[in-house]
Amino acid sequence: xxxxxxxxxPRDWRTDAEGTVRFALVGVGWWTTDYVLxxxxxxxxxxATAVVSSSTxxxxxxxxxxxxxxxxxxxxxLASGEAADAYDAVYVxxxxxxxxxxxxxxxxxxxxxxxxxxxxxxxxRARALVDACEEHDVPLMVAYRMHTEPAVxxxxxxxxxxxxxxxxxxxGENSQPLLEMIEDPDQWRLDPDLTGYGTSVMDLGxxxxxxxxxxxxxxxxxxxxxxxxxxxxxxxxxxxVATFSVVFDDGTHAAxxxxxxxxxxxRLEIVGTEGRIEFEPAFHMxxxxxxxxxxxxxxxxxxQVDQMAEEFEYFAQQVLAGEPLHADGEHGLLDMKTxxxxxxxxxSGETVDVE
Amino acid sequence: xxxxxxxxxPRDWRTDAEGTVRFALVGVGWWTTDYVLxxxxxxxxxxATAVVSSSTxxxxxxxxxxxxxxxxxxxxxLASGEAADAYDAVYVxxxxxxxxxxxxxxxxxxxxxxxxxxxxxxxxRARALVDACEEHDVPLMVAYRMHTEPAVxxxxxxxxxxxxxxxxxxxGENSQPLLEMIEDPDQWRLDPDLTGYGTSVMDLGxxxxxxxxxxxxxxxxxxxxxxxxxxxxxxxxxxxVATFSVVFDDGTHAAxxxxxxxxxxxRLEIVGTEGRIEFEPAFHMxxxxxxxxxxxxxxxxxxQVDQMAEEFEYFAQQVLAGEPLHADGEHGLLDMKTxxxxxxxxxSGETVDVE
Numbered sequence: 227x228x229x230x231x232x233x234x235x236p237r238d239w240r241t242d243a244e245g246t247v248r249f250a251l252v253g254v255g256w257w258t259t260d261y262v263l264x265x266x267x268x269x270x271x272x273x274a275t276a277v278v279s280s281s282t283x284x285x286x287x288x289x290x291x292x293x294x295x296x297x298x299x300x301x302x303x304l305a306s307g308e309a310a311d312a313y314d315a316v317y318v319x320x321x322x323x324x325x326x327x328x329x330x331x332x333x334x335x336x337x338x339x340x341x342x343x344x345x346x347x348x349x350x351r352a353r354a355l356v357d358a359c360e361e362h363d364v365p366l367m368v369a370y371r372m373h374t375e376p377a378v379x380x381x382x383x384x385x386x387x388x389x390x391x392x393x394x395x396x397x398g399e400n401s402q403p404l405l406e407m408i409e410d411p412d413q414w415r416l417d418p419d420l421t422g423y424g425t426s427v428m429d430l431g432x433x434x435x436x437x438x439x440x441x442x443x444x445x446x447x448x449x450x451x452x453x454x455x456x457x458x459x460x461x462x463x464x465x466x467v468a469t470f471s472v473v474f475d476d477g478t479h480a481a482x483x484x485x486x487x488x489x490x491x492x493r494l495e496i497v498g499t500e501g502r503i504e505f506e507p508a509f510h511m512x513x514x515x516x517x518x519x520x521x522x523x524x525x526x527x528x529x530q531v532d533q534m535a536e537e538f539e540y541f542a543q544q545v546l547a548g549e550p551l552h553a554d555g556e557h558g559l560l561d562m563k564t565x566x567x568x569x570x571x572x573x574s575g576e577t578v579d580v581e
Numbered sequence: 582x583x584x585x586x587x588x589x590x591p592r593d594w595r596t597d598a599e600g601t602v603r604f605a606l607v608g609v610g611w612w613t614t615d616y617v618l619x620x621x622x623x624x625x626x627x628x629a630t631a632v633v634s635s636s637t638x639x640x641x642x643x644x645x646x647x648x649x650x651x652x653x654x655x656x657x658x659l660a661s662g663e664a665a666d667a668y669d670a671v672y673v674x675x676x677x678x679x680x681x682x683x684x685x686x687x688x689x690x691x692x693x694x695x696x697x698x699x700x701x702x703x704x705x706r707a708r709a710l711v712d713a714c715e716e717h718d719v720p721l722m723v724a725y726r727m728h729t730e731p732a733v734x735x736x737x738x739x740x741x742x743x744x745x746x747x748x749x750x751x752x753g754e755n756s757q758p759l760l761e762m763i764e765d766p767d768q769w770r771l772d773p774d775l776t777g778y779g780t781s782v783m784d785l786g787x788x789x790x791x792x793x794x795x796x797x798x799x800x801x802x803x804x805x806x807x808x809x810x811x812x813x814x815x816x817x818x819x820x821x822v823a824t825f826s827v828v829f830d831d832g833t834h835a836a837x838x839x840x841x842x843x844x845x846x847x848r849l850e851i852v853g854t855e856g857r858i859e860f861e862p863a864f865h866m867x868x869x870x871x872x873x874x875x876x877x878x879x880x881x882x883x884x885q886v887d888q889m890a891e892e893f894e895y896f897a898q899q900v901l902a903g904e905p906l907h908a909d910g911e912h913g914l915l916d917m918k919t920x921x922x923x924x925x926x927x928x929s930g931e932t933v934d935v936e
Contacts, residue, residue, distance in 0.1 A: 394822050394843040397754055397836070401852055450805045452826050452834050452932070467749050469826040469836040471807050479807050481752070481824040481836040488749040489857045489873065497756055502844045518844065577807070577930035 243271065243546035247338070249538075250276035250297075250313040252304060252328045253320035254284040257342075261511075262317065263292055265534035271542035275312050278304045278328075304328065310335045315545065317369075317538075321420040322428065323347035329355045333362035338545045340538075342369045344432055344565060345558040347422030352562040356555035367541055367551035368558035372437045374536035376528040377515040381496070381503045382441045390519060391500025393442055396472075396480035398434020398495075400509055401426075401488035411459040415486070423569040424453070424465040431468060431484035431568070433509040434494050436553075436561055441496060441503070444476040446564045446580045451572035457487055470568045598626065598901035602693070604893075605631035605652075605668040607659060607683045608675035609639040616866075617672065618647055620889035626897035630667050633659045633683075659683065665690045670900065672724075672893075676775040677783065678702035684710045688717035693900045695893075697724045699787055699920060700913040702777030707917040711910035722896055722906035723913035727792045729891035731883035732870040736851070736858045737796045744874060746855025748797055751827075751835035753789020753850075755864055756781075756843035766814040770841065778924040779808070779820040786823060786839035786923070788864040789849050791908075791916055796851060796858070799831040801919045801935045806927035812842055825923045 249266060251258050254277050266272045276297035277288045285298025297309045304316075305327070315338035318328045325346045332339050339359055345352040345368055359366035372378050385393060404415060404425070414420035415429055422428055439445060451470040460466035466487045472480040478496075494508040501519030511533060515526040544551050564580050571578040604621060606613050609632050621627045631652035632643045640653025652664045659671075660682070670693035673683045680701045687694050694714055700723055701707040714721035727733050740748060759770060759780070769775035770784055777783055794800060806825040815821035821842045827835040833851075849863040856874030866888055870881040899906050919935050926933040 390844065394840050395754070395756065395824070395838045397752060397838065397848075399750070399752060399836075399850075399852070401750065403854070448807070450807060450826065450930075450932075452803070452805060452828055454828075454832065454834065456832060467834055469750070469834045471805065471824040471826065471836070473807055473809075477809065477811060479809065479822055479824045479838065481754075481826070481838045483750045483752065483834065483836045483852075485749050485852070488852050488854055489745065491852055491857055491873075493752075495754075497754070497838075497840070497843050497846055499758070499843055502846055518846075575805075575932035577805075 241543045241547040241549060243543045245546045246271055246273050247315050247542040247545055248273045248275040248313045250278055250299070250304070250316045252278040252316050252318045254279040254281065254288060255319065258319050259288065261534045262319065263288065265532050266538050267292065268532060269535045269539040271546060272538045276309060301328070305331045307335050310337070314338060315340060318342060321414040322422050323351070323420045326351045326355050330358045333358040333364050336362060336364060338365040340367050340369055340541050343436070343558060343561065344422065344428050345562055347420070349559070349562045349566045352559050356559055359555060365545055365551055366555045368553045368555065369537060370436055370440070370553045371533040371537050372433065372509065373440055373553060374531065374533050374540060375513050376531060377505060377513040377526065378437060378441060380526065380528060381505070381515060382443065384503060384517065385441055385496060386443065389501060389517065390496060390498030390503055393476065393478045393496050393498045395497040396438045396442070396478055396495065397493070398438060398480060398482035399491060399493045400430035400433045401483070401485040402430065402490045403488065404486035405459055416459055416463055418462050421463065423565060425460070425463040426465040426484040426486045427468050427470065427565055427568050430486065431470060431482060432561055432565060433492070434480070434482045435472065435564060437494055437508070438472070438474070438480055438496070442474055442476060442478055444474040444478060445560060446472045447475050448473040448577055448579050449564060449567045449571050450577050451568045453572040460487065464569065464572065468572065472564070596898045596902040596904060598898045600901045601626055601628050602670050602897040602900055603628045603630040603668045605633055605654070605659065605671045607633040607671050607673045609634040609636065609643060610674065613674050614643065616889045617674065618643065620887050621893050622647065623887060624890045624894040626901060627893045631664060656683070660686045662690050665692070669693060670695060673697060676769040677777050678706070678775045681706045681710050685713045688713045688719050691717060691719060693720040695722050695724055695896050698791070698913060698916065699777065699783050700917055702775070704914070704917045704921045707914050711914055714910060720900055720906055721910045723908045723910065724892060725791055725795070725908045726888040726892050727788065727864065728795055728908060729886065729888050729895060730868050731886060732860060732868040732881065733792060733796060735881065735883060736860070736870060737798065739858060739872065740796055740851060741798065744856060744872065745851060745853030745858055748831065748833045748851050748853045750852040751789070751793045751797070751833055751850065752848070753793060753835060753837035754846060754848045755785035755788045756838070756840040757785065757845045758843065759841035760814055771814055771818055773817050776818065778920060780815070780818040781820040781839040781841045782823050782825065782920055782923050785841065786825060786837060787916055787920060788847070789835070789837045790827065790919060792849055792863065793829070793835055793851070797829055797831060797833055799829040799833060800915060801827045802830050803828040803932055803934050804919060804922045804926050805932050806923045808927040815842065819924065819927065823927065825926070827919070
């Protein structure tokens with residue numbers, strides 16, 4: 227067990243690739259300005275050379291702050307291939323239902339794609355997104371930042387090595403007070419045309435779902451769900467609050483919840499026949515890991531990394547080396563199918579297979 | 582908030598009743614010998630005067646150790662009213678499917694009844710148990726020890742006082758390695774004739790279910806569930822592992838799990854719009870309470886009580902004072918209906934109303 231605790235593969239993606247991937251960042255919200263731009267600046271192999279937004283004010287502000295960012299483009303300019311020679315890859319961080327058009331534009335121009343999750347608003351559009359990248363033979367990665375987290379990677383190794391015995395149960399929670407964080411009732415996460423099936427499972431529930439997939443190395447096969455929206459701001463989306471259960475193909479059963487109108491809290495737990503792994507907080511940029519087995523509880527402090535920096539560096543190195551990317555489009559597509567099944571299940575009241 | 586933290590009603594059931602309730606303890610397993618007999622000895626108003634078992638060896642051992650215990654009876658002797666003058670109440674702690682016959686015997690003899698949960702093996706038998714007590718006009722209480730726990734009572738007061746805002750989500754877990762605790766694959770908890778609908782929800786899942794009911798002061802209206810049994814010892818019961826969701830009549834959604842073949846772990850959490858209450862461990866004899874709100878997290882250390890001592894003293898005082906008992910038969914019956922609905926839901930794959 228000591229070996230497992232202190233010896234794992236935190237950065238097994240390191241390649242000896244040389245060169246730099248130049249990024250066009252599509253969507254200039256707080257995530258891009260507060261997390262992505264500083265992350266790109268902090269690592270090798272990456273450079274932000276363009277930003278794309280409908281707001282020239284936002285692109286001008288970024289260009290002023292980051293001297294590598296030479297171009298401020300509109301979405302139309304992105305679509306028409308303006309300044310396409312200035313970047314090698316696009317990072318897409320816009321409302322869910324707009325990912326497809328930006329990825330299609332990137333693919334047409336032969337650019338590698340790093341797309342935020344959830345991939346799109348619906349399974350059909352996510353499938354079209356994957357197809358566009360395949361058609362134009364460009365690399366596609368879905369930006370699951372938890373896959374880069376040392377605590378999560380360590381937990382995955384522990385589960386694989388049998389530290390908690392056979393995994394039996396997963397508990398996952400992700401809730402936040404969206405209306406306190408963004409005080410606009412007309413925000414896109416509450417608009418079904420932009421968010422897709424709903425708000426809390428798409429935006430938050432996907433974290434316990436996908437992180438459990440990654441830690442268990444298993445995929446969902448069946449779901450159930452209950453959802454409700456009572457607050458008027460959630461009139462157009464079904465899941466102000468949601469619970470969902472997931473049965474994985476390794477036999478593990480998960481009980482999860484998500485809410486966009488609750489106290490800020492994230493947690494993921496895997497209970498096995500011999501022990502237990504817990505992340506709390508789980509999905510914030512800091513992750514705390516606890517492992518219990520045989521009456522012993524161990525708090526594991528892992529190196530605190532910048533998850534977005536890890537993500538961009540991994541993406542860049544793999545692209546430069548011509549190596550496959552994880553999470554790929556099919557991986558992200560399965561999450562989309564699972565989220566769609568969760569919404570189907572809540573609406574029908576029935577168990578739904580993930581197909 | 583300070584008021585809520587330090588000022589609550591830990592023992593609001595105290596009456597000025599005088600006298601003693603003499604108990605016949607029905608079933609002499611480890612729970613009765615390790616927890617119940619010492620608890621009764623430690624509090625006022627209670628005395629154990631008889632023990633009932635199919636094993637004369639067990640009853641003899643108890644009579645030797647506790648001088649108040651005058652009678653060792655067989656189940657047939659209990660049924661025929663032998664030594665009925667020596668006790669005023671019965672405590673029933675036998676396999677689920679045998680509760681009814683013992684409660685019927687007690688009721689026929691005019692004895693007050695304290696019955697372990699789950700009340701019986703099926704809703705129908707639980708209903709018959711309630712009917713028997715009503716017919717003979719004897720008091721009936723179901724032994725939900727968590728209702729006596731200061732941490733739980735305090736959380737209930739906090740929720741009522743709005744400390745966490747409006748409750749939105751509940752997370753509940755209760756798992757244990759049954760085959761390590763009792764190394765007999767033929768034990769009654771794995772025998773559907775004795776346990777009832779199943780093993781993990783009946784025996785363990787009932788804790789988060791009922792404690793959430795108590796803390797929220799709300800009742801379940803709708804459930805979903807997934808269950809599986811893979812280990813051969815669980816061949817006859819459907820729920821070696823189970824997840825279940827519960828929608829309560831106050832709109833709160835719960836995501837719960839239980840397993841009789843997993844690492845020992847118990848936890849209950851209520852997430853509201855403004856804060857969060859967590860018990861971890863939750864359902865062991867010690868309960869730890871954490872309350873979070875507005876960026877502040879408070880670990881609340883409550884007095885550590887003997888839950889069984891509280892339970893017996895409450896029962897005795899209420900019986901002596903002629904006051905109503907909580908949890909009463911109808912309260913316990915709703916849990917039975919909910920557990921039955923959870924099993925129906927798992928079997929059908931559909932959402933089931935609790936009726």
